[in-house]
Amino acid sequence: MKLNSPFVITISRQLGSGGAYIGQKLAKNLNIFYADREIISQAAKQFSLLEEDLESRDEKISSFWQSFLQSYAFTNPVAYEPPQIIPTDSALFKAEKEIIEHIAKERSSIIIGRCGSYILQEYPNHISIFLHGDVTFRKGRVRKIYNVSEEAARKMIAQSDKERALYYQTFADKEWPDARQYDISLDTSKIGLDKSVELIMKYLE
Amino acid sequence: MKKIEYKWIALSCTSLGALFSVLSGSTLIIALPVIMKDLHATMNIIMWTVMIYMLILTILVPSIGRVADMIGRKKLFIWGFIVFTIGSVLCGLSTSGWQLLLFRFVQSVGGALLVANSTPIVTDAFPKKELGMALGINGMVISVASVIGPILGGAFIHMGWRYIFFINIPIGLIGTIWAGIQLKELEVLPEKQKFDWSGAITFTSGMTSLLLALTFGAFYGWTKIYVAILFVAALLFLVLFLFVENKVRQPMLDLNLFKTRILAFAFSSNLLNGIARGAVVFLLVFYFQGIKSIDPVMSGILLAPFALSMMIMAPISGWLSDRYGSRELSSIGLFISAIGLLGMVRISASTSVFELSAWMFISGLGSGMFFSPNTSAIMGAVPVERRGIAAGVRTMMNNTGNVISIALSMAIISSSIDFKAMQGLFSGTQVGSEGIVVNHFISGLKMAFTISFFISMLAAFISYLRGPQPKWEKKTVSQSNGLSKR
Numbered sequence: 001m002k003l004n005s006p007f008v009i010t011i012s013r014q015l016g017s018g019g020a021y022i023g024q025k026l027a028k029n030l031n032i033f034y035a036d037r038e039i040i041s042q043a044a045k046q047f048s049l050l051e052e053d054l055e056s057r058d059e060k061i062s063s064f065w066q067s068f069l070q071s072y073a074f075t076n077p078v079a080y081e082p083p084q085i086i087p088t089d090s091a092l093f094k095a096e097k098e099i100i101e102h103i104a105k106e107r108s109s110i111i112i113g114r115c116g117s118y119i120l121q122e123y124p125n126h127i128s129i130f131l132h133g134d135v136t137f138r139k140g141r142v143r144k145i146y147n148v149s150e151e152a153a154r155k156m157i158a159q160s161d162k163e164r165a166l167y168y169q170t171f172a173d174k175e176w177p178d179a180r181q182y183d184i185s186l187d188t189s190k191i192g193l194d195k196s197v198e199l200i201m202k203y204l205e
Numbered sequence: 206m207k208k209i210e211y212k213w214i215a216l217s218c219t220s221l222g223a224l225f226s227v228l229s230g231s232t233l234i235i236a237l238p239v240i241m242k243d244l245h246a247t248m249n250i251i252m253w254t255v256m257i258y259m260l261i262l263t264i265l266v267p268s269i270g271r272v273a274d275m276i277g278r279k280k281l282f283i284w285g286f287i288v289f290t291i292g293s294v295l296c297g298l299s300t301s302g303w304q305l306l307l308f309r310f311v312q313s314v315g316g317a318l319l320v321a322n323s324t325p326i327v328t329d330a331f332p333k334k335e336l337g338m339a340l341g342i343n344g345m346v347i348s349v350a351s352v353i354g355p356i357l358g359g360a361f362i363h364m365g366w367r368y369i370f371f372i373n374i375p376i377g378l379i380g381t382i383w384a385g386i387q388l389k390e391l392e393v394l395p396e397k398q399k400f401d402w403s404g405a406i407t408f409t410s411g412m413t414s415l416l417l418a419l420t421f422g423a424f425y426g427w428t429k430i431y432v433a434i435l436f437v438a439a440l441l442f443l444v445l446f447l448f449v450e451n452k453v454r455q456p457m458l459d460l461n462l463f464k465t466r467i468l469a470f471a472f473s474s475n476l477l478n479g480i481a482r483g484a485v486v487f488l489l490v491f492y493f494q495g496i497k498s499i500d501p502v503m504s505g506i507l508l509a510p511f512a513l514s515m516m517i518m519a520p521i522s523g524w525l526s527d528r529y530g531s532r533e534l535s536s537i538g539l540f541i542s543a544i545g546l547l548g549m550v551r552i553s554a555s556t557s558v559f560e561l562s563a564w565m566f567i568s569g570l571g572s573g574m575f576f577s578p579n580t581s582a583i584m585g586a587v588p589v590e591r592r593g594i595a596a597g598v599r600t601m602m603n604n605t606g607n608v609i610s611i612a613l614s615m616a617i618i619s620s621s622i623d624f625k626a627m628q629g630l631f632s633g634t635q636v637g638s639e640g641i642v643v644n645h646f647i648s649g650l651k652m653a654f655t656i657s658f659f660i661s662m663l664a665a666f667i668s669y670l671r672g673p674q675p676k677w678e679k680k681t682v683s684q685s686n687g688l689s690k691r
Contacts, residue, residue: 048588056334069341071520071577072348086337090527 007125008104009200010116012168012182015160016138016145016153017131018193023110025197030204033109035100043095047087054092059113060163061089061170093171113164117182118172129200130182137189211389215330216339218384219323220346222282225289225376226316227347229369230258231354231512234486235505236366238494243366246302248628249420252615254302254309255487256416256608261313262320263604264409267457267597268400269321279390282322283381289315290377297370326388348519351512355486355505362501403449404457411442412605416612423616424624458601459594467586468595470671471535471579472602477664478539479606481546481657482572484614486511488650489561496554496643507558510566518573531578531585532671538578539665542571546658550651554643579668610657617656618649 009026013019020036027034037051040058044051062070070086087095096114103109104120111120117128135157142153168176179185184203186196234255241251273281292312299305324340331339361368418435426432450456463469486508493504526534545568549561580599587595619627622645629642 048585048592053333056332062337066335066338067523068520069345070337071341071523072344072516073337073340086340088523088527094527 006104006108007127008108008116008120008123009110009127009129009204010120011110011112011129011131012117012176013113013131014133014138014164014177015157016140016142017133018141018188018196019112019131021193022131022188022197022200023112025194026200027110029197029201030108030110033103033107034112035103035109036112039096039099039103039111039114042099043092046095046099047091049087054087057089057092059167061166089170115168115171118168118174121181127184127204128182130177130179130185131188131196132177132185133187133189211387212330212332212335212339214387215326215389216342218282218380218388219327220343221376221380221383222285222319222323223343223347224350225286225373225380226319227350228354228357229289229293229312229316229373230255231351232358232361232369232372234490235355235358235501235508236362236369237487237490239362239366239501240305241302244299244302244305246305247424248615248624249424250302250306252420252487252611253306253416256611257306257309258313258316259604259608260409260412260416261310262317263412263601263608264405264457265314265317266321267594267601268405269317272400273322273325277390278322278325279384279388281318282326282388283384285315285318285320285322286377286381286384287315288312289319290373290381291315293370293373293377297367344519345516348512348516352509352516354512355508356502357505359500359502359505399455401450401453401455401457404446404453407442407446407449408457411439411446412608414439414442416608419609419612419616423612423619458598459591462587462591462595462598465586467671468583470667471583471586472598474535474539474575474664474668474671475579475599475602476606477660477667478542478572478575479603480610480613481606481661481664482542482568483607483610484653485546485549485565485568485657487611488614488618488653489565492552492650493558496646497558499558507562508565510562511569514566514569515573515576518570519577522574522577525574526578526581530673531582532669532673534578535575535582536665536669538571538574538576539661539668540571541574542568543658543661543665545569545571546654546661549654550658552650552654553647575668582671614653614657617653618646621645621649621652 009023011019011023023036024034026032040054041051044054047054067088070088073086093115097119100111100114100116100119103111104123104126117130120126121128135154138157139150139153142148142156143150146153146156148156165176168174174181184200186199188196191199237251237255240246240254241248269281289312292308292310292315295308296305296312299308323343327339327343328336358369361372414435418432418439421429421435422432446458447460450458450460463472489508490504493499493507494501499507522534522538545564545566548564548567551564552561580596583595583599584592622642626642627646
């Protein structure tokens, strides 16, 4: 792949595997745009919401009962409805998809998560990367980053893996950790974060 | 941990308040013919007992939100329960139509306090990620109350129509005590809010004049001088209202919202939809009990499809709007609602009640398809800080439409039937040729539904004129700051 034409790198990652760290390093080395929180920030603007309103729903699927009950939030014509927009999961995904597609068209960039690898699968000059690691390694990173206990880190990892897998399954209709759909799949717990950055840079060259 | 428990308590208080407020309206409507007979009240007084509640909510609720930050939402919410309960007791003890009207006014003030404060209390109590579900539960409670209300009302009538109001006493007492003990006061916003007195006065004067003009014209004759004066007064006050709202810093109705095309057309279709369907249940109550001589419980059951279909449509509409956008869905919804109204034009003294229920169901499906996407479109077209105002305008348009609908429908019907004859038809003291009176009433009903059909079609057209939802502006995305931890 030639680096002198616009390109996009999507990074799908397990919690604690170093997705953000590696993504930011790559962006710095390649001098390209890094898109992570910016995606949710732009989605929030699109819905006239605050970023914090959407953070808790990022890359997550509402349960059936949550979605079902939420559909009644705006139905009553005579009651005074809340000044809230509560986008459905589909509406939120659609908004983020548009944002990701726009970023990819506008400039070379690194896009973190949000089914980016699926959304841009037909995009020319696209490289998809999946980062994973063993639980021990990831727990250690999560404990350090979030300053939580080992048990809390374990629960965070289990929940995140479940939520991201469900999110990906819902919108991409594929198994999230299936390496066959990515150009590169790296076990960062074995290779190390900086070495992973080196390997990806070599591949890009 | 305490907050996790508190949120459900807060929701129980607000849901009880919402249930209380909506049930009182939906149980009352089924009892109107019985109340009219028992209190020897005139048709226009009975109409006003329904209209005044909606009118007061329309006027007070947008403004209560503004002043609540100064006084405290919890206090106002509890006062809502107290005032509503007192109003209910007084309504139950009424010995004349005028007394009932006056005490319904009291009840409506309580209802406005409950309605205006319930959603901010829920919004404060729940974390963001659960807010949709919590508001949905509140909304579902209201939907269920709309469905079961007429049926419950019919059941209470067997004990006596006054029990429709007396049942509110234990609910009101429990609500007052429960909210008093459990609710927490919300944080007061730093910005001072003001009650829009001039807007409220001009709007109240204008709307009251208009509704009185329609009512008096319908029942006493359109050529009366005081009817003409009332129409002129209505026009003047409403024009003055628009002028005032343009000048006031914190208006009840922010006219700047209408400068955006999508909002102007969305609000207009709300108003027209309210006018088209606001009187349907009211008219059918008199048709079922007056013409068909159906008992109140059965009448309540036959009216349930209208609210039930809206309830069924809610989750489906949400699913559809993700795929097809608000413009098409809202417009198709209004079209379907119009079809239901067109079906009701077939009404006659011998029409099967199940056929009417089916048309009601269709009309309700259409309305259910319209509301959610239309509301989403409105909310999506305004910045964060103006959403509260936009939400208030949306409901104000709908409620105003509903009130006008009742007055307009009765004005249309009364053009086909003599006032005294209509009064006699529903008070059970028919004189002269009963067949002719019934036919005249049916003729008026057909005309009212026909006009409702055309208004609904106009609403569908105007809804479509809103144009596509504005696309997210594709501006250059700047380099993000700060490191992500993950």
